[in-house]
Amino acid sequence: xxxxxxxxxxxxxxxxxxxxxxxxxxxxxxxxxxxxxLATFCATGDLHxxxxxxxxxxxxxxxxxxxxxxxxxxxxxTSSQGLALMHELLHYASGLRLPIVMANVNxxxxxxxxxxxxxxxxxxxxxxxxxxxxxxxxxxxxxxxIQAFRISEELLLPVMVNLEGFILSHTYEAVEIPExxxxxxxxxxxxxxxxxxxxxxxxxxxxxxxxxxFRYKMHQAMEKAETVCxxxxxxxxxxxxxxxxxxxxxxxxxxxIILLAAGTIASSCRVVADRFAKKGVKVGxxxxxxxxxxxxxxxxxxxxxxxxxxxxxxxxxxxxxxILAQEVKAIFHNxxxxxxxxxxxxxxxxxxxxxxxxxxxxxxxxxxKEPGEITWTGLLK
Amino acid sequence: MKKGYGTKSLEELPLTAISxxxxxxxxxxxxxxxxxxxxxxxxxxxxxxxxxxPDQAIRTRENSYWISYEYCKGCGICATECPKGAILLVVxxx
Numbered sequence: 001x002x003x004x005x006x007x008x009x010x011x012x013x014x015x016x017x018x019x020x021x022x023x024x025x026x027x028x029x030x031x032x033x034x035x036x037x038l039a040t041f042c043a044t045g046d047l048h049x050x051x052x053x054x055x056x057x058x059x060x061x062x063x064x065x066x067x068x069x070x071x072x073x074x075x076x077x078t079s080s081q082g083l084a085l086m087h088e089l090l091h092y093a094s095g096l097r098l099p100i101v102m103a104n105v106n107x108x109x110x111x112x113x114x115x116x117x118x119x120x121x122x123x124x125x126x127x128x129x130x131x132x133x134x135x136x137x138x139x140x141x142x143x144x145x146i147q148a149f150r151i152s153e154e155l156l157l158p159v160m161v162n163l164e165g166f167i168l169s170h171t172y173e174a175v176e177i178p179e180x181x182x183x184x185x186x187x188x189x190x191x192x193x194x195x196x197x198x199x200x201x202x203x204x205x206x207x208x209x210x211x212x213x214f215r216y217k218m219h220q221a222m223e224k225a226e227t228v229c230x231x232x233x234x235x236x237x238x239x240x241x242x243x244x245x246x247x248x249x250x251x252x253x254x255x256x257i258i259l260l261a262a263g264t265i266a267s268s269c270r271v272v273a274d275r276f277a278k279k280g281v282k283v284g285x286x287x288x289x290x291x292x293x294x295x296x297x298x299x300x301x302x303x304x305x306x307x308x309x310x311x312x313x314x315x316x317x318x319x320x321x322x323i324l325a326q327e328v329k330a331i332f333h334n335x336x337x338x339x340x341x342x343x344x345x346x347x348x349x350x351x352x353x354x355x356x357x358x359x360x361x362x363x364x365x366x367x368x369k370e371p372g373e374i375t376w377t378g379l380l381k
Numbered sequence: 382m383k384k385g386y387g388t389k390s391l392e393e394l395p396l397t398a399i400s401x402x403x404x405x406x407x408x409x410x411x412x413x414x415x416x417x418x419x420x421x422x423x424x425x426x427x428x429x430x431x432x433x434x435p436d437q438a439i440r441t442r443e444n445s446y447w448i449s450y451e452y453c454k455g456c457g458i459c460a461t462e463c464p465k466g467a468i469l470l471v472v473x474x475x
Contacts, residue, residue: 095397096397097396097397156396194395194396194399200401201401201403202399202400202401203399203400203401203402204397204398204399205397205398206398206399206400207398207407208398208400210394210398211398213391213394214394214396214397214398216391217391217394217396
C-alpha cells in the first residue's frame with residue numbers, strides 16, 4: 001500500500017513491519033516523531049514490543065544491549081547529541097556482537113546549537129563497529145531499515161541507518177509499504193544465536209587478555225559485510241522489487257568530473273548534472289549509501305576513468321576537513337592511478353546546498369589545474 | 382573458566398567473551414601494593430571494616446574478623462575507618 005508519510009514515519013512503519021520485541025529510546029529533535037509513533041504502536045497493541053522509557057540515550061542503548069543479549073530483536077532511534085551520549089555504549093553493542101538496529105536522524109552537533117541536517121554526528125561514530133547506511137528518500141529509509149535487521153542478524157553486528165534531519169525526516173513522500181506477508185518472507189524471525197540463559201548464568205564481555213582475537217573477529221565480520229549487504233539488497237530486489245546497491249552511480253562512465261556525496265545532496269547533484277549534460281559537459285554523480293564498511297571495490301570501479309573527483313561533505317572534522325573526502329583519498333592511496341580529489345564543505349547545520357552551489361563546485365573543479373585547499377561553500381562574504 | 386578460553390584456537394573462540402564463572406573466580410589480591418594487617422588484640426569487633434570494605438575481603442569467623450588476601454586490593458579503607466587503629470597498612474613484599 002502506498003502512503004504519503006514523512007521520513008520519520010517511514011522509519012516507524014518499517015520498524016512496525018520488522019516486529020522488534022524491545023524498543024528503548026529517548027526523544028530528541030528531529031527524531032522524536034519516530035519514538036512517539038512507535039510508543040503509540042506499542043500502546044495500542046499494533047506492535048507487541050516492550051517499549052522501555054529511559055532517562056537518556058546512554059540508558060536507551062544500555063537497555064537495548066541488555067535486551068539484545070537475551071536474543072530479542074531490538075531497535076532504537078536517536079540524533080546528534082543523543083548519539084554522542086551513546087558513544088561509549090556503541091562500542092559495547094558491537095563488541096558484544098549484538099544485532100541492534102538504530103535510526104539516526106542526522107543533526108548538527110553543538111556548539112553552537114543547531115537542529116538541522118549535518119552528517120558529522122554519525123560520521124564521528126565511524127570507529128564504533130557499527131555498519132552505517134545513508135539514505136536519500138523516504139522509500140529508501142523504509143527499505144533500508146528492513147534490510148538492516150537482516151544484515152545485522154546475519155553478521156551479528158549493529159547497523160545504523162541515517163537520514164538527514166528535516167530534509168528527509170520531515171519531508172512527506174509517497175512510500176510503498178509492502179504487505180506484512182511479503183516483509184516476513186524477506187525478514188523472518190531472527191535466527192538463533194548465543195544468548196543469555198537464566199538456567200546457565202554467564203557474563204557477556206568479561207575481562208580477557210584475548211581481546212585482540214575478539215577484535216579480529218569483528219574485523220572478519222566487517223570484511224564480510226560488503227558481500228552480505230549486497231546479497232541482502234539483491235534479495236530485497238527479488239522479493240520486494242527495489243534495490244539500491246552499496247553506492248549509486250549516475251552517468252559515471254566517461255564523465256569529465258564525478259561529484260561524490262552521501263544523502264540528499266546527491267539528488268540535487270543529479271539535477272545539476274543533467275543541466276550540464278545539455279551543455280555537453282559530462283558530470284557523473286556517485287552517492288555513498290554504505291559508509292561503514294566503505295565499499296572500496298564499487299567506489300574504485302565507479303571512479304575508474306574520471307579525471308577529476310569533487311567530494312561534497314555535509315560534515316566536518318576540524319583539523320582535517322571533510323570526512324568523505326578523507327575516506328575516498330585513503331582508498332586511492334594504494335591504487336596505481338592517482339585521481340585529483342577536490343574537497344568541498346557545504347550545507348553544515350542544515351544550510352541549503354542549492355543548485356547554484358553545485359554549479360559553482362563543478363565549474364571551480366573543472367577550471368582548477370590541481371586541488372588546492374578545501375573550499376567552503378555558502379560562507380558569508 | 383578463568384580469564385577466558387585457555388588453549389582454544391581463534392576459530393573455536395566464540396564471537397564475544399562469555400564467561401560462565403562468577404566474579405568469585407576473579408581473584409584480585411595480586412593488585413595489592415599495601416597489605417592491611419589486623420591486630421586482633423586491639424580489635425573491638427565493631428565490624429566497621431567489614432561494612433566499609435568495597436570488595437567483601439573482610440570475613441567473619443566466630444565473632445571475629447579476618448582478611449582474605451585472595452581478594453583484598455589493599456585500598457586501605459578498612460585501616461582508615463577502624464576506630465581502634467587495629468588495622469595497619471604495611472608495604473606488600475612478594
